[in-house]
Amino acid sequence: MLDIVRAVPHGKVVTYGQVALMAGSPRAARQVGAVLHGIRNSEDDVPWQRVINASGGISTFKVGSGELQVALLKAEGVEVGHGGEGLGPQVDLKAYQWRPDLESDG
DNA sequence: ACGTTGACGTCAG
DNA sequence: TCTGACGCCAACG
Numbered sequence: 001m002l003d004i005v006r007a008v009p010h011g012k013v014v015t016y017g018q019v020a021l022m023a024g025s026p027r028a029a030r031q032v033g034a035v036l037h038g039i040r041n042s043e044d045d046v047p048w049q050r051v052i053n054a055s056g057g058i059s060t061f062k063v064g065s066g067e068l069q070v071a072l073l074k075a076e077g078v079e080v081g082h083g084g085e086g087l088g089p090q091v092d093l094k095a096y097q098w099r100p101d102l103e104s105d106g
Numbered sequence: 107a108c109g110t111t112g113a114c115g116t117c118a119g
Numbered sequence: 120t121c122t123g124a125c126g127c128c129a130a131c132g
Contacts, residue, residue: 028127033113
C-alpha cells in the first residue's frame with residue numbers, strides 16, 4: 001500500500017482508488033485514506049500529499065492538513081486551483097494524474 | 107479484545 | 120446525468 005504511494009513520481013498525483021486498485025482492492029479506497037491519515041507526517045518517505053480523490057479535489061482540506069498538502073503540491077510544481085466557489089482546492093488530473101502504465105510523464 | 111468511525115470509489119436505479 | 124446504498128479495513132475509544 002504505502003509502497004505504491006512511494007512509487008508516485010515528483011510533480012504528479014494519484015487518486016485513492018488508483019492506489020487501492022494497485023493494492024489489490026479496487027473498493028478499498030477508504031482504507032487508503034485511513035492509512036494515509038494514520039501516517040500523516042510520521043512517514044516522510046511517503047508522499048501522501050500526492051494522493052487526492054477521484055475528483056482531483058483535496059479531501060484533506062476538510063480534515064485540517066489541506067493547507068499543508070496544497071502547499072506541498074504547489075511546491076512540487078503541481079498547479080492547484082479552485083474547482084468552485086466555496087469548494088476546496090482542486091488539481092487537474094488530466095495534467096497531473098500519474099499513469100503507471102505510461103511509466104513516464106505522459 | 108470489540109465496536110464505531112472514516113483522507114473514497116463503484117454499482118444500481 | 121444525478122442520487123442512493125454498499126464495500127473495504129486500519130485507526131481510535
